[in-house]
Amino acid sequence: MRETKFCLLAVAGYTIAVVNGLWADGKMEAMNRVADVEHGIFTNxxxxxxxxxxxxxxxxxxxxxxxxxxxxxxxxxxxxxxxxxxxxxxxxxxxxxxxxxxxxxxxxxxxAQPAIVEDAADQLTRGTAFGSASEPQVALAKLLIERVPSIEMLRFTNSGSEATMMMMRAARAFTGRDIIVKMDGGYHGSHDFVEVNVSADLAASDQPAARIEERGVPDAVLNAVMVAPFNDLKAMELLLSEHHRRIAGIIIEPMPNAGGMLPPAPAYLRGLRELADRFGLLLLFDEIVTFRLSSGGMQAAEGVTPDMTALAKIIGGGFPVGAFGGRSDIMAQFEPGGSGALSHSGTFNGNNITMTAGLAAMKRLDxxxxxxxxxxxxxxxxxxxxxxxxxxxxxxxxxxxxxxxxxxxxxxxxxxxxxxxxxxxxxxxxxxxxxxxxxxxxxxxxxxxxxxxxxxxxxxxxxxxxxxxxxxxxxxxxxxxxxxxxxxx
Ligand SMILES: Cc1ncc(COP(=O)(O)O)c(C=O)c1O
Missing domain, CATH: 3.90.1150.10 (Aspartate Aminotransferase, domain 1)
Known part of the structure; x- marks a missing residue:
C-alpha cells in the first residue's frame, strides 16, 4: 500500500515537473517573441x-x-x-x-507656412515687443471675437496653461466662490489648480475622488477643485446639488484630448450648460485644442455657449500663445483703474510676433x-x-x-x-x-x-x-x- 502511494506520488510529481517544464519552455518562447519585437523596433x-x-x-x-x-x-x-x-x-x-x-x-x-513666415519676418524687422500698447494684438482679438460669439472680450497670455489659470481665477473672482469642478482625467495645463486627477481615477465607482498626482502641488489646492466624470450628467447634477454654493464654475474641454479624444455624448454639453444655469455657476470651455474643429470652435459645432473660453495653440501661428475671454461683464473685472480690478500681466503677452503670425494663420483658416x-x-x-x-x-x-x-x-x-x-x-x-x-x-x-x-x-x-x-x-x-x-x- 505504502509503495503504491509512493509510486502515485512519484508519477504525479513527474507529471507536474514535465508540465511545469513545458509551461516554462512556452513562457520562455513567448518572452523571446516579445523581446524580438522590442529589440527589432529599438534597433531600427x-x-x-x-x-x-x-x-x-x-x-x-x-x-x-x-x-x-x-x-x-x-x-x-x-x-x-x-x-x-x-x-x-x-x-x-x-x-x-x-x-x-x-x-x-x-x-x-x-x-514654415510662407504667408505666416513673411508677415512674422516683416514684423521681426520692426520690433518684437515694445512694452506698450500695440496694434497687432487688437487685430487678432477682433478676429477671434468675430468668430466666437461667446467671447465678447479677451486677454492674451503666453501659454494655454496661463489662459486656463486666468480663466479660472476670473471665474472665482466674479462669483466670489473658490471651487472649480474639472473632469476626472481632464488636462488643462501645468498650473497647480489643474494638477488634480489628470489621470482618471481607475478605482472610482460613480464619483471619483479628487487627488493630487504631482509632488510639489500643495494639498490646499484640493480646497478649490472638485472632480466629476466626463459624459455623466447625473453625477454632475448630484455634485452640484450638494456643493453649488461653493462652486464658481465647471471647466471642461468639449472633447477631452489628452484623456483620449472622446467625443461628448449628444446632449452632454448642452446638459452642462443647463446645470450651470440652474445652479448659478459659470461654464468654462477649454478650447485650446478643439478650437481647430470649427471656425467658432467646438462650441459652435455643438451649439453650446460657455461663459468663458480659453484658447491657445493654433491662434499663435506657431509661436507661444494663450488667450482667455468670454462675457464682457466677467472680463470687465480686468478693466484697469476700477476698484478691485483684477491684475493680469505677462512680459510677452500680446507680443508683436505672436500676434502677427497668429493673425496670418487665422486669416488662412476659414x-x-x-x-x-x-x-x-x-x-x-x-x-x-x-x-x-x-x-x-x-x-x-x-x-x-x-x-x-x-x-x-x-x-x-x-x-x-x-x-x-x-x-x-x-x-x-x-x-x-x-x-x-x-x-x-x-x-x-x-x-x-x-x-x-x-x-x-x-x-x-x-x-x-x-x-x-x-x-x-x-x-x-x-x-x-x-x-x-x-x-x-
Ligand atoms: C486642453 C489643453 N489645455 C491646456 C493646455 C496647456 O497649454 P500650454 O501647453 O500652451 O500651456 C493644453 C496643452 O496641450 C491642452 O491640451
Whole structure:
C-alpha cells in the first residue's frame, strides 16, 4: 500500500515537473517573441538616429532627460528634428517624416507656412515687443471675437496653461466662490489648480475622488477643485446639488484630448450648460485644442455657449500663445483703474510676433479650410478602423474631424476612466507603435494621437495608413503575448 502511494506520488510529481517544464519552455518562447519585437523596433530606431543619440547624450548634461517638456521625451531618446516644411519634418540624420503631431495640434498650417513666415519676418524687422500698447494684438482679438460669439472680450497670455489659470481665477473672482469642478482625467495645463486627477481615477465607482498626482502641488489646492466624470450628467447634477454654493464654475474641454479624444455624448454639453444655469455657476470651455474643429470652435459645432473660453495653440501661428475671454461683464473685472480690478500681466503677452503670425494663420483658416481637414481626419479615422478590422485587432480610432486617437479596446468608451482603462495591460504597445511609426517616417504623439494640418491631402492620409498597417503587422506577435485580448483570432 505504502509503495503504491509512493509510486502515485512519484508519477504525479513527474507529471507536474514535465508540465511545469513545458509551461516554462512556452513562457520562455513567448518572452523571446516579445523581446524580438522590442529589440527589432529599438534597433531600427537606433540605427537610423545616430545623430539624435549623440545630441541627446550632450543635452542630458544640461537638461534633465535632455528635454524641456515631459511630453516630448521618449525612450531610448527623442528624435532631433532640425527642419520643417508644410506637412514634413526632417531630423538631424536626414530622415523625413510626415508630421501628424504638429507640435501637439498647434501648427494647423504645418511648418514654415510662407504667408505666416513673411508677415512674422516683416514684423521681426520692426520690433518684437515694445512694452506698450500695440496694434497687432487688437487685430487678432477682433478676429477671434468675430468668430466666437461667446467671447465678447479677451486677454492674451503666453501659454494655454496661463489662459486656463486666468480663466479660472476670473471665474472665482466674479462669483466670489473658490471651487472649480474639472473632469476626472481632464488636462488643462501645468498650473497647480489643474494638477488634480489628470489621470482618471481607475478605482472610482460613480464619483471619483479628487487627488493630487504631482509632488510639489500643495494639498490646499484640493480646497478649490472638485472632480466629476466626463459624459455623466447625473453625477454632475448630484455634485452640484450638494456643493453649488461653493462652486464658481465647471471647466471642461468639449472633447477631452489628452484623456483620449472622446467625443461628448449628444446632449452632454448642452446638459452642462443647463446645470450651470440652474445652479448659478459659470461654464468654462477649454478650447485650446478643439478650437481647430470649427471656425467658432467646438462650441459652435455643438451649439453650446460657455461663459468663458480659453484658447491657445493654433491662434499663435506657431509661436507661444494663450488667450482667455468670454462675457464682457466677467472680463470687465480686468478693466484697469476700477476698484478691485483684477491684475493680469505677462512680459510677452500680446507680443508683436505672436500676434502677427497668429493673425496670418487665422486669416488662412476659414470654415472651408477647416471642413477640408476635418474630412481628411475622418477619412484617416475610418481608415484606421478598417485596418483594425482587417487585421483582427480589437482597437478603435476615436475623435472628431482633424483630431483622431487610437484607443486599445473596441468597447464603447464614455468616461475618461473608460479610456484610461483601455490603456491598461498593453505593456509597451503605445511606445513601440510610436517608435515603429517613426521608423516608417510618420510622426505621431506617443499616446497614439494624429492631427491633420492644412498642407495635407489624401496622399498623406494614404501614406499614414500604409505605415500604420506595416507597424501593426509588426506588432501583432507582441500583442499576442502581452495583450491577447486585443486579437480577435
Ligand atoms: C486642453 C489643453 N489645455 C491646456 C493646455 C496647456 O497649454 P500650454 O501647453 O500652451 O500651456 C493644453 C496643452 O496641450 C491642452 O491640451
Amino acid at each position: 530606431y537606433r540605427e537610423r538616429s545616430a545623430g539624435s543619440r549623440a545630441r541627446h547624450v550632450e543635452a542630458r548634461r544640461y537638461l534633465p532627460g535632455g528635454e524641456t517638456r515631459s511630453s516630448t521625451w521618449y525612450a531610448p531618446y527623442p528624435t532631433y528634428m532640425v527642419a520643417g516644411e508644410g506637412a514634413w519634418l526632417e531630423d538631424c540624420d536626414g530622415n523625413r517624416y510626415l508630421d501628424f503631431l504638429n507640435n501637439y495640434t498647434s501648427l494647423i498650417h504645418g511648418h 470654415q472651408a479650410a477647416i471642413d477640408r481637414i476635418n474630412r481628411l481626419g475622418e477619412r484617416l479615422g475610418a481608415g484606421i478602423n478598417a485596418l483594425f478590422e482587417t487585421l483582427g485587432i480589437r482597437a478603435q480610432c476615436l475623435g472628431y474631424g482633424s483630431l483622431q486617437q487610437i484607443q486599445w479596446t473596441d468597447a464603447p468608451l464614455a468616461t475618461l476612466k473608460d479610456a484610461a482603462s483601455a490603456g491598461q495591460g498593453i505593456g509597451k504597445l503605445r511606445e513601440l507603435l510610436h517608435l515603429e511609426l517613426l521608423n516608417r517616417g510618420v510622426y505621431t504623439s506617443n499616446r497614439g494621437m494624429y492631427c491633420i494640418s492644412t498642407p495635407m491631402s489624401g496622399a498623406e492620409i494614404n501614406a499614414a495608413l500604409e505605415a500604420l498597417e506595416g507597424a501593426l503587422r509588426a506588432l501583432k506577435p507582441y500583442m499576442r503575448e502581452v495583450a491577447p485580448r486585443l486579437l480577435a483570432e
